[in-house]
Amino acid sequence: MGAREVGLPERAPAPGGTLPERVTIWEVGPRDGLQNESEIVPVEVKLEFLDRLARVGLPVLEATSFVHPKWVPQLADAEELLAGLHRRDGVRYPVLVPNERGLDRALAAGVAEIAVFASATETFAERNLNSGLDSQFAMFEPVVSRARAEGIAVRGYLSMCFGDPWEGAVPADQVARVGRRLLDLGCAQLSLGDTIGVATPGQVTAVLAALDAAGVGVEALAVHFHDTYGQALANTYAALRHGVSTVDSSAGGLGGCPYAESATGNLATEDLVWMLDGLGIEHGADLDALVATSTWMAERLGRPSPSRVVRALGG
Template identity: 65%
Template sequence: MPEEVRVYEVGPRDGLQAEAARVPTAVKAEFVRRLVGAGLTTVEVTSFVSPRWIPQLDDAHEVLTAVGPLDGVRLPVLVPNDRGLERALAAGAREIAVFASATDSFARNNLGRDVAGVLAMSEPVVRRARSAGLPVRGYVSMCFGDPWEGDVEPREVASVARGLMDMGCTSLSLGDTIGTGTPGHVLELLDTVRGAGIPLERIALHFHDTYGQALANVHAALTAGITEFDSSAGGIGGCPYARSATGNLATEDLVWMLRGLGIRTGVDLTALAATSRWMAGHLGRPSPSRVVTALS
């Protein structure tokens, strides 16, 4: 087991993007500040997508500038295309992420083009960001299952991951978008990705808990040497383009398990749970995190 794990907090972006009710800009910015106050050093703030796609995130510029640069804290933002990158740079973004899919069906439903088309759209964004000195994370969704295509072959995931690395991505996040992965599948995927020449130290994993496998999958990935995991404070979120996707793995549940394994995260669990309860109040429903509920 690794001695330390980086928790890549996605609540302000991935957690809030599917919310139908408008979350005020000031609340979003305060959410980020509270997460940082709880010890999280990487917080994905927002996404510079078209407001037509995700109206909830139409205040990306305002949120990022309200949070401002924070010493020792990474504040990445997601951008879908070159126009999104322009907006992110204008708002002062210092780290970005791009989004791809392992399956054509999801790519078409999400970005209106197939896998090859999405990669072609991402390449100039990655190259421009890298030329500006920004680190770039590449997301690969539908790495284990797809609601239209069913099971996804690990070699298909590895091919997309390799494409993102070749265009200049500095790290990758492999997502179990609909939560169908199991520990054996996780290990098989990681073996395949490593076989494609991608170092596992540049890989993070992003799990959903649809079938109750998220923490088991984290444990399997830990044994393979993965040291970065995506999670969402309070377990909020889901994918608006895949209706079968339930909430993200809750950051509190992840930190509780890692703490039990003696793995450092730097996260103050009490402060984090309080932050999730605060946000649950703004969302008008209890947090789905088991740990938040138990600590309450």
């Protein structure tokens, strides 16, 4: 059954005119989605996954990561994948880099866009980055400055923005302070991560208000929600109402975080698209083709997709 066969309107008026007219979907399935798989996914499957997602109409596909293979063995094939990648016109293929060595590998592979991964909390910075909340910036500064000198745009991921499994709730002003430093360092965009999926819409509003107060324009922000407590769509809606127009999601709801055991899958791209369609917000993706792609990938992984929309439409 196709998406248009169940009575969903093509467009619906946005309530109060407060929502963006268009949202950029930042697809993280090929990187964040697959990095937490227990089995290594063959590079041929990853390449087909990326090409299928490109043909769906998604504008940004985060392709892989140059984290050391010891830490994320599922993405040890980054160079091979990028060498075999069929880049389609109009599609961006950023990659994640952890440090200068990762940047060296990314530059050698000819990437045009990278992302760095920072922490909003002390404990997660120590456990994930072997650094501290403030000292992590000494690691990022040469990566960002070198990338920008090469004409490469840099995104800054900020993890644990709403809750940390060791520290608990994270103060909104702390998130704003760390996020502002990433942007001041030269990151073009800041993605706010709910790494363990504990955020609620009220927290999202509070963090975005704190960033407003810190002088961070909403045009520089993206959101990245996990669905541990079933709040990812509600949190996304709260961000949209605030004016955020870039949303990270993962086809089929794949993913987690290899350094946070309580993290479950990302917001499913299909669930996001269904909501955006119902709100009349443009996004450019073909929902039926997206569902078919996630159904195909679920078959490759040997388990059903956790996305509710995939299950409803792909049966």
